[in-house]
Amino acid sequence: MPVPVPRQRDIPSTESGPGAMSSLTLLVIEDDPAGGLTVPEILDADGHRIRLRSARNLTEAARLLTPDVNCVLLDLSLPHGPGAGAGSGSGTGDAADPFAALRQVLRIAPRHAVLVLTSEEEAERAAEAVRVGAQDFLFRDELDGRLLSRAIRYAVERKRADIAQYKLAESKLRAQENARLERGLLPHPLLEGSDLRFAARYRPGRSRALLGGDFYDTVRTPDGTVHAMIGDVCGHGPDEAALGVELRIAWRALTLAGLSGDDLLATLQEVLEVERPCEEIFATLCTVDIAPDGRRAGLCLAGHPAPLISRPGRPARLLPYENSGPALGLLPRARWPRRQVELGGTWSLMLYTDGLIEGRIGPGKERLGQDGMVEMINRHLADGLSGEGLLEASVTEARRLNGGELTDDVAVVLLSRAEG
Known part of the structure; x- marks a missing residue:
């Protein structure tokens, strides 16, 4: 099933500062850009339009994943593999690992917020995707511009909080290691x-x-x-x-x-x-x-x-x-x-x-x-x-x-x- 997202708009892409929320960019990874529900417009909290980019496979996604991208929306049914894309069918992902595509996205976008899209019938799988590393999940049948806009903002903020927490823990660990080393040198x-x-x-x-x-x-x-x-x-x-x-x-x-x-x-x-x-x-x-x-x-x-x-x-x-x-x-x-x-x-x-x-x-x-x-x-x-x-x-x-x-x-x- 295609991902219900708005059509890509020709909006100039400008890089946002690390703390800015006034100019968000969403990268959509789905294998059928021709279909799906069209949302008229996605606005952020300040009324600015959220810029959209589309990738039909993970190879395209890696190329489009520039520093100004704030969030990634991944169709969980996307076939995994660099060659998987349009014409490959809706699929259910890698048979051995149903989250292979998600894991690949998390590897190539470790500092980006990631949302996953699936059907309401796969609620358990969606929850598991969050445990794998996604910030949140969305159901296709419930998706509209307002919900997607809010989900993007929340996902970006949660990712920033996660990164800050990770850096703090890493800093504490490094300080503890340095302290042990220095004490050993006394x-x-x-x-x-x-x-x-x-x-x-x-x-x-x-x-x-x-x-x-x-x-x-x-x-x-x-x-x-x-x-x-x-x-x-x-x-x-x-x-x-x-x-x-x-x-x-x-x-x-x-x-x-x-x-x-x-x-x-x-x-x-x-x-x-x-x-x-x-x-x-x-x-x-x-x-x-x-x-x-x-x-x-x-x-x-x-x-x-x-x-x-x-x-x-x-x-x-x-x-x-x-x-x-x-x-x-x-x-x-x-x-x-x-x-x-x-x-x-x-x-x-x-x-x-x-x-x-x-x-x-x-x-x-x-x-x-x-x-x-x-x-x-x-x-x-x-x-x-x-x-x-x-x-x-x-x-x-x-x-x-x-x-x-x-x-x-x-x-x-x-x-x-x-x-x-």
Whole structure:
């Protein structure tokens, strides 16, 4: 039976915007365009005529399915197959799959609303077509211009809602996958057998990211030495975050292989020079290797802020930072002197990136700076804070002083030892 649709009109075809409903185009796929009920005019909600295109088979339909088509009306009795068309009979579709033609339309028009047309006697089949993927079904005997116009509008809106929902679900899934990946890239300190306590806080500057260009790690080698490091790749994008992960993993591998001090930093600079996306990228780094007895440490700085040490009964202060070396990636064949520092019996050592100290203080241009950070830490120590609580309070206060989120990545690592 032919499809009861209006004759094709010679209306100029203009592309509609993605949210526009004032200029709709309907593609009719049916195999007998000469017959059928003629509807005088189909109007949309604003009184505009709905443009019509006709295809006698799926091959023609694919050619006519341009971006300005909003909806497809498919005769469910259309024979399936690229050669099926006029003269092939009304048919009942593919005997093995009565919805083969519909499935083909859904494949070639995944972003278009699809309506199916059938007889009232095939109501169950029509309902099944909706479950297969059509937006709605229409009966031939009940079809008129008003009903078809309303069905087209509703189908287009439902399809848009379905696409929006799919994109939202896809976005959530991608965000969950990225979060799992980024969590997997965060370090897991290797401190088994050590009496040191470890705490860390990490806050990337990028919105909705878990990783930034800052990186840190801590491992204990078989000789009992605890090695800690913190670094900062200049920039805040995903490339910088990836480079930070590469440098951290390289540092861990080199440390476990026995390198330290200047030899380790020189090798890390080679890694950075090979892996960085452009020659302007550099990274600052602070490394500390704590002796097995926990009372002294070796310190190397590559353009990075000096760690802060606190001891019972004394105010916290910065470790010596004179004669430090340049950031990695700035100077070829650079050297990074290693300084020996005395820690004592009971102490806390805080390593941090400049995101903590470069936040502003109030509405002016003044920044917290290292002196302001030392003063802030001493206040928190006087309040009895330590470990995770000390780091959380410090990052929270830096954000408050800045008047909101810190724009740079922030990483803070705290190693503590209590002499028993």
